[in-house]
Amino acid sequence: MSKKYFRNLPNFEYVNRTEEGISEGDYTTVKNLFKKGQLRQDIFENTTFFEKYTIEGDDRPDNVANKVYDNSDLDWVVLIANNIINIQSEWPMSQADFNTYLTEKYDNDTDIFSGVHHYEANGVKNGKGVVIIPSGMRVGAAQSVTYYDYFSDQQVTVTDVALPVTNYTYEAKINDDKRNIFILKPRYLNIIFDDMEEMMEYKKGSTQYVSRTLVRGENIRLYS
DSSP states (O other): OOSSTGGGSOEEEEEOOSTTOOSTTOEEEEEOTTOOOOOOHHHHTOGGGEEEEEOOTTOOHHHHHHHHHSOGGGHHHHHHHTTOOOHHHHSOOOHHHHHHHHHHHSSSHHHHHTSEEEEEEOOEEOTTOOEEEOTTOEEOTTOOEEEEETTTTEEEEEOOOEEEEEHHHHHHHHHHHTTEEEEEOGGGHHHHHHHHHHHTSOOBTBTTEEETTEEEOOOOOOOO
16 A cells, blocks of 8 residues: 555546547546545544654644654544644644734734733632632633632632733644644554555445446536
8 A cells, every 4th residue: 555645545537528528438537535534433532542742843744744653655644543634724833824824813913912812710729729710711801709718717709810811822822732633653554554445445336336446427428
């Protein structure tokens, strides 16, 4: 099996509708992009096949594959291990792209770095460390809390609960959270290769079947 994802996609022949296709038997061969590779469910749900990984800097999927598997062509393994379909929205942006994204979304630097996106709780605990309001919970700007502390036998009011989260901090956290992914352990690669090869094969029985790697669509061209 080739290690490059698109080379393993089977072919599909469809009727040629270009000017060059002048007879009913003219077909164009393309890769069948509707055939989607994925991990078997029993593997995807088994944590022993994976290890945690943090994407560094501006690394792309091929950079990660090269670091982990010593083969940048296995970027598709990195992606399917995390069920990533849209790299633009599901992979962390590079610093340059992140800066561009911020300047396009917000009006100016003040809005980016000083504008408040929301407020989060500073975290409130009673005298014995029991959590009253968990740290990081979204709260209002004027959030306060009053509770009775049985350990000190008194009523306690906390007013400095809310902490502002700037637009920059909010956006950076979303981007950085995407850095935490799972990597398929290298020793299981051959299992994935075998599964992918079987998954990409066409099965006999369809009227469109030509071979394991080729199907042919119905010729539906209309002639005047």
